[in-house]
Amino acid sequence: MRIGLVVDATCDLPQDFLQKHRIPVLPIRIRLGDHSLVDRRVPQATQAFYSELLPKAGPADRSEPLQVMEMQEWFLEELVTRYDHVICLTISSRRSPIFEHATQASFGLLQRYRDRRAAAGVAGHFAMRVVDGGNIFAGTAVLAAEAMRLIGDGAHPNAVRTRLEQLSGQVCTFLLPDDLGHLRQRGFQKGERSGLLDRLRGAALGLGSLLDVKPVISVLQGEDKPVALAPSFDKAAEKLLVHARSQVMAGELLAPQLCMSFAGELSQVRDLPGFAELEAACVERGVTLHLAMLSPTGAINLGRGALSLAYAAPTAAFS
Known part of the structure; x- marks a missing residue:
């Protein structure tokens, strides 16, 4: 059985990982x-988006999923002759209709895939299961990387899907925006702009205005809340990286994956205080650290220079 994993373009995995494991996006x-463009997670296009288009983004600019029939055609072209069973992992359905569209598109495949496979000389049935990742950005990447590890170990697709559904509620994702003016203008959750910003303002009381501090935002099971504040991006990043390192060293991770993404040059992440120590801890504990570009969807919402970090572990106090 040829088993494949599909992720949407918000999943922040490195390009070399996607290519090595032949993961369709x-x-x-x-x-x-x-104007409109299509994000396929091509690094050069993403970098150009950061530098040329993101500074011009307005409050109404957004990302949106392909329509159901567009997705169905994409599935037919990219998947049904290449695989026998596909797991399609999407961004949280609370954040985007991608899961809903992909699910509807998968139903239509049942009526169409046989002719496509027969024309290509491919025998046997095709199956696809769409999984709501329940996470965003680096958080979805943790699930995807773990799925590929399980597939590589020979796990049955049903076992992989069950494991992803179990693990999704235990992924700890953190966001660190650098451009809080962008965040204040746009908000993060559609329809909940004031709620998120009110929480940030409340956490910033006594420490200066919202634009004077950098918050580390925890995203866990659909809830956003600031868990740390610092006077600069580097100081906030150091707090986050030290916390992540402590979880790695304590052996708390439920999957040997730690994912990070950044809306800018990745060399800047490697220069952050605490990154070298986190990287060394991952090597010591057998955890794979994946460093990727933040998706344009993430950048539109969080702004240039934003950082996302995620791992799967029991909930622990941020220290």
Whole structure:
């Protein structure tokens, strides 16, 4: 049985990992004023987006999923002759309709895949299961990396899907925006802009205005809350990296994956205080550290220079 994993373009895995494991990326459309582009997680295009298009993004600009029939056509072209069983892992359904669209598109495949496989000379049935990752950005990447580890170990696709569903509620994702003016203008959750910003303002009381501090935001089971504040991005990042290192060294991770993504040059992440120590801890404990570009979807919402970090572990106090 040929088993495949598909992720959408918000899943922050490095390009070399995607290529090594031949992971197809479900595209996402980016709307910028009267123009649109399609994000397929091509690093050069993402970097150009950061530098050329992101500074022009307005409050109404957004990312949006392909429509159901567009997804169905993509599935037919990219998957049904290449695999026998596919797991399609998406961003949280609380954040995007991608899961809903992919699920509807998968139903239509039942009526169409046989002719496509027969024309290609491929025998046997095709099956696809769409999994709501329940996470975002680096958090979805943790699940995807773990799925590929299990597939590589020969796990049955049903076992992989069950494990992802179990693990999704235990992924700890952290966001560190650098441009809080961008965050204040746009908000993060559609329809809940004031709620998130009110929590940030409350956490910043006594420490200066919202733009004078950098918050580390925890995203866990759909809830966003600031867990740390620092006077600069580097100081906030150091707090986050030290916390992540403590979880790695304590042996708390439920999967040997730690994912990070950044809306900018990745060399800047490697220069952050605490990164070298975190990287060394991962090597010592047999944890794979994946460093990737933040998706344009993440950058539109969080701004240039934003950092995302995630791992799977029991909930622990941020220290």
